[in-house]
Amino acid sequence: xxxxxxxxxxxxxxxxxxxxSDLDRALEVRxxxxxxxxxxHYARLDDARHSGRFxxxxxxxxxxxxxxxxxxxxxxxxxxxxxxWKGSHRPPGYEQIPADLRVDHVFLVSCKYGSNIxxxxxxxxxxxxxxxxxxxxxxxxxxxxxxxxxxQAFYAACRAHLGAxxxxxxxxDLRQDHRETLKRVLPRHLTGExxxxxxxxAAEVATASARRWTRQMRARSRQEETLWRLLRLQAAxxxxxxxxxxxxxxxxxxxxxxxxxxxxxxxxxxxxGDTSKRQPVxxxxxxxxxxxxxxxxxxxxxxxxxxSHGRFAQAPEAKVYLDTPHHLVPGYVPLTEPPRPxxxxxRWEEATLP
Numbered sequence: 219x220x221x222x223x224x225x226x227x228x229x230x231x232x233x234x235x236x237x238x239s240d241l242d243r244a245l246e247v248r249x250x251x252x253x254x255x256x257x258x259h260y261a262r263l264d265d266a267r268h269s270g271r272f273x274x275x276x277x278x279x280x281x282x283x284x285x286x287x288x289x290x291x292x293x294x295x296x297x298x299x300x301x302x303w304k305g306s307h308r309p310p311g312y313e314q315i316p317a318d319l320r321v322d323h324v325f326l327v328s329c330k331y332g333s334n335i336x337x338x339x340x341x342x343x344x345x346x347x348x349x350x351x352x353x354x355x356x357x358x359x360x361x362x363x364x365x366x367x368x369x370q371a372f373y374a375a376c377r378a379h380l381g382a383x384x385x386x387x388x389x390x391d392l393r394q395d396h397r398e399t400l401k402r403v404l405p406r407h408l409t410g411e412x413x414x415x416x417x418x419x420a421a422e423v424a425t426a427s428a429r430r431w432t433r434q435m436r437a438r439s440r441q442e443e444t445l446w447r448l449l450r451l452q453a454a455x456x457x458x459x460x461x462x463x464x465x466x467x468x469x470x471x472x473x474x475x476x477x478x479x480x481x482x483x484x485x486x487x488x489x490x491g492d493t494s495k496r497q498p499v500x501x502x503x504x505x506x507x508x509x510x511x512x513x514x515x516x517x518x519x520x521x522x523x524x525x526s527h528g529r530f531a532q533a534p535e536a537k538v539y540l541d542t543p544h545h546l547v548p549g550y551v552p553l554t555e556p557p558r559p560x561x562x563x564x565r566w567e568e569a570t571l572p
Contacts, residue, residue, distance in 0.1 A: 220306050225262060226272045227279045227331045228318045229255055231459050232301045234283020235293060235321065241280045242267070253302045275331065282459040282469060286327070289553040291471050292457065298322050314452050330460035330468055334540050336448055341523055341536040345431040345500075348440060349447035360523070360534045362390055364426035365419060372419040373530075375411050376404060392530065401528040416496075423498035424491030427523055427536075431489045431500065441487040445504045446475050448519065448538060451549050458544075468544055469553040478549045482506035482515065498523040506548045518542045 220228070230241065232252060238244040245267060248260045266272050286292040302320040317326035341360040343349060361369045373389035380403060385396055392400075408416050435441045453474055460468040473481070485505045492499040500521040508515050518541040526532040545552050 222262060222266055223272055223275060223331075225259060226266055226275045227460070228329045229259060229263060229303055230276055230279035231283045231286075231327070231329050232303055232319050232321075234280040235287040235298055235301065236283075237287065237297050241276060251299075251301060253300065254305050255303050259305075278331070278461050278467065279329075279459075282461075282467065285467075285469055285553060286457065286459055289469070291551065291553045292325070293321070298325075314450075315454065315456050316450065317456060326454070326456035328456060328458045328460075330458050332461060332463055334463055336450060336519065336538040336540050338535055338537050341427060341534055344521065344536045344538065345427050346434060348434055348444045350443070358533070359390075360427075361419075361423060364430065365422040368415075368419040368422040372412075372415040375415040376400060376530075379412055380404070397530045397532070400530040404529055420495065420498045421491065421493035423523055424493060424495070424500055426491070427498065427521075428489045428491040428500045435487060435489075438484070438486070441504075442484040445484070445487050445517075446478065446549075448502070448504075449517070449540075449547065449549055451475050451478055457553075458550075462544065466543075470544060471551040471553065473549040473551055481509055482548050483509060485514070492520070504548075508548070515546070515548045516542070517547050 229252070233241065233244040233249075236244065236249060236251070238247070245260065245263060248257070267276060287298075288295055298321045300322055304318050304320075315326055316328045318329045319325075319327040321327065337349070339349060341364075342358065343351065370389050373392075377385050377387075380400075382399070385399070386392060405412070435444055449472075451472060451474060455474055455477070456472050458468055458470055458472060462468055483506060485507060487502065487504040489500055489502045492501050500523065502519050502521065504517045506515050506517075507513070520539050520541060522537045522539065523534055524537075526535045540547065544550050
């Protein structure tokens with residue numbers, strides 16, 4: 219079952235597209251044209267609405283749906299015939315388009331509220347395979363692969379700090395029960411020798427990861443393809459509706475690589491290890507030339523390489539973050555207001571919805 223906040227942001231975004239006079243009217247009608255939303259979902263939305271929980275999320279999601287319905291980039295003021303919510307359905311493999319809603323079997327919408335994460339993969343998928351092959355990595359340890367000496371030094375400092383003679387002497391011999399012990403007993407904030415060896419370990423992982431990534435992206439064509447994958451540009455366009463971590467609305471169309479090349483000339487993508495951070499971080503920067511204006515456009519981001527669910531607990535993951543505001547990113551086309559005057563009034567639910 220989806221989390222309550224997820225249900226609010228995703229379902230209410232869809233309800234805002236249907237032309238109801240206001241959110242409470244939409245929740246009262248419970249339109250059957252919204253597929254995969256059951257009475258239990260509406261009951262939980264009603265409870266959340268009446269309790270005052272997620273008041274901000276209700277407002278932002280509703281406004282995003284309304285603006286998508288009005289936008290010439292979106293529904294252009296016409297009522298959708300069908301609206302499908304993905305809900306808790308998860309495919310067995312990786313999905314290229316992160317859609318949460320499908321409108322009229324054509325418009326794919328990703329609801330993104332409070333996050334600037336572009337993708338989360340294994341380090342090998344990102345740095346070695348450039349996100350082209352999302353296979354599961356079994357049995358590997360990225361830290362042991364790229365920074366074995368620094369990794370062992372940090373582990374040895376942890377073992378000495380805990381006085382845990384029952385832990386193996388080398389980090390490569392850790393079993394899952396050992397990892398659970400380390401996750402549970404290591405202090406949250408590392409100081410002294412632990413802090414020093416961890417910073418050295420983080421710097422080595424960042425530098426080595428960036429070096430591997432750069433080597434795989436030596437060809438300009440591979441750099442451009444990697445940027446498309448980082449920004450999640452796909453063969454079919456889709457839309458993102460949501461809110462950024464700083465509270466600004468996200469309403470944009472994600473262009474295709476075809477669109478991207480028509481508008482921009484790619485000039486380069488570079489990556490480097492950021493040794494100033496307290497965890498392994500790889501910075502990345504892409505530059506393109508806007509063919510319309512002739513100006514250079516830059517997209518910035520970073521990758522956090524860290525253990526999943528706590529230190530030593532599970533295999534490392536690579537979380538890719540976007541640092542450039544979305545409306546300035548090449549390939550992200552902001553939704554525009556409909557022409558004025560003649561503001562579109564969406565009031566067709568009594569005639570078209572059961």
